[in-house]
Amino acid sequence: MSALTPPTGRLLLDPTEYVPALAALRSAVQLRDAKAVAAAFDALPDEDDRALACWTVAETPDCGDFLRATVAARPGDPLFRTLYANHLIRAGWNIRSGARAEHVSREQFDSFHAHLRRAEVLLIDVCAEYPAYALAWYLRVTTARGLELGQGEARRRYERLAEHHPHHYSGQSQLLQQLCPKWSGSWEEAEGFARACAEAAPEGGPQGALVAVAQMERYLEIQRDEDTHAAETYLREPAQHTALLAAAARSVLHPAARTDAFHHVGAHNAFAAAHSAAGRHAEAAPHFRAVGDRATEFPWGYLNADHAAAFTRHRKTALAKG
Structure with a gap:
């Protein structure tokens, strides 16, 4: 390849x-x-x-x-x-x-x-x-x-x-969507599935990003039902922070990660978005550095309808702080 x-x-x-x-x-x-x-x-x-x-x-x-x-x-x-x-x-x-x-x-x-x-x-x-x-x-x-x-x-x-x-990973990503409440699932099912996939995958695989995606899905749901502050509070919970760091360390930040894999870019974007939405800009920085100028619509569109603008703004902040 x-x-x-x-x-x-x-x-x-x-x-x-x-x-x-x-x-x-x-x-x-x-x-x-x-x-x-x-x-x-x-x-x-x-x-x-x-x-x-x-x-x-x-x-x-x-x-x-x-x-x-x-x-x-x-x-x-x-x-x-x-x-x-x-x-x-x-x-x-x-x-x-x-x-x-x-x-x-x-x-x-x-x-x-x-x-x-x-x-x-x-x-x-x-x-x-x-x-x-x-x-x-x-x-x-x-x-x-x-x-x-x-x-x-x-x-x-x-x-x-x-x-x-x-x-x-692609099949897991699709089932994760099915397990979210918007498709008749539950957060317990969705987050549990994401964690299980991340823990079972070979080190260096993209599956850890499923944890970031699940968090962004719940962030969006809370934001719709309540407000942005409540959604950010959820992402900042110590348990969510710890889970995200562990997932990244085992997947895209692991030495065994394949940087030439097609999903490498999307996985890093998911981690960068989750950290950015939580206000942890310095922790988003390694993910932004890994992707350079390669932005993805998902999940940046969850932060702003203009996903390119969201990526650019958060990348600037992250690289300045980390």
């Missing part, structure tokens, strides 16, 4: 700007070169890297016709059926929007669910034919949430993924 390119002095918000392998993949999709797309995925043995690559394809403008045509030409190919399913998932979620359920219209929900059901048809067949195919099971954790199939079904799908890929 190609290494990450160095920072350029401007914010890099798209992974294709700093991961050469993803830039090449997007180019292959734009050129409608199915052979090159397949070769790009074959060159990524890490399943979490493949998961991010899957979204790079889905986020490439006008990829739908190419993927649909390739599925028709290669009906038995699990990769292109899965990529087309992910295109449908993304299109459906864009229709639904990121709003809370009470702000989504019936028409939006109907179209959203129709897209997810089309994706499910493809993914069910892939999983039946290739039971260890991580990309398809990962996406089925996502569709279970969107189709509101319940905690039990989402966990069942995650467990099928974990049978063959026990530390699949």
Whole structure:
């Protein structure tokens, strides 16, 4: 896998700007070169890297016709059926929007669910034919949430993924969302799952960032229900602070961490955001230094609708103090 390119002095918000392998993949999709797309995925043995690559394809403008045509030409190919399913998932979620359920219209929900059901048809067949195919099971954790199939079904799908890929960070991230109260879960379930994944993962893996994500999810919920001060007070609790430091030390700040892994940047951004939201700017500094100019929309969008502005402002403060 190609290494990450160095920072350029401007914010890099798209992974294709700093991961050469993803830039090449997007180019292959734009050129409608199915052979090159397949070769790009074959060159990524890490399943979490493949998961991010899957979204790079889905986020490439006008990829739908190419993927649909390739599925028709290669009906038995699990990769292109899965990529087309992910295109449908993304299109459906864009229709639904990121709003809370009470702000989504019936028409939006109907179209959203129709897209997810089309994706499910493809993914069910892939999983039946290739039971260890991580990309398809990962996406089925996502569709279970969107189709509101319940905690039990989402966990069942995650467990099928974990049978063959026990530390699949992308799948864990999706189930973590399902376990939050906004998707009918509880904070006990969500935070417990995040801690368990972080503790069970190999040292240096990105799973510790799940602890930061769970904290940011609860921070946002408290902020909505009460106020920013109450949300910050939660993040500043000694137990939350200790858990975050321990998770970072075992994951992205551990000597074994793979700095060339695609999720390395997102994991550091999650830790930086959690520390920044708590006002622990000096402790956010190592994470900002690790990512340089590579910013992510999530979870900075939880601090400001303009996630780039939130990243820039907090990075400036953190680097000045730490």
